[in-house]
Amino acid sequence: MHLLLRLFPLKMLLLISAVLLLVLNVFSFYSLFVNTFSFSKFQNYIFPFLTSVHFMYLYLLWKKNRNSETSDVSLRNIEYVLYFMYMIYIFKFAEYVYRFLKFTDYTDEIMPENFIWMGTFLIIMHCLLLIVTPLTFISRKKIIGKYNFDELHDHLDSWK
DSSP states (O other): OOHHHHHSSSHHHHHHHHHHHHHHHTTTEETTTEEEEOOSSSGGGGHHHHHHHHHHHHHHHHHHHHOOOOOOHHHHHHHHHHHHHHHHHHHHHHHHHHHHHHGGGGSOOOOOOOOOHHHHHHHHHHHEEEEEEEEHHHHHHHHTOOOOOHHHHHTTTTTO
């Protein structure tokens, strides 16, 4: 694990995460079976909307790292929401793997020429997101620090 954190420092993880999220947001509108972008379906907007939480987390990590700040309540809360988002990322990965493996069911139909290439690309992008996100959590813990709940709750008392 230490080798991975040395190979991928926090700034690089933030950049890789942002690029992966942007690419996956664009391709959330892509239909794999018909090889077109569809902006009329409501379901295509759900993933980009939910990834706004991940972008907020990346911004807070960048800000805390740049200013040498410690963790606070807002970062902790957003990270907890991101744990739930990670389950959605796993679901999206499984969905693309399932779609890709269903390719053999449609041998009689005309499939797009780039089905295999785009399917492989999207699976790799989702897999990289599943790898980079926990590395970001671990890197946050190492560089910014653990969540000290006693110290966090001391700052919440508004009467002092």
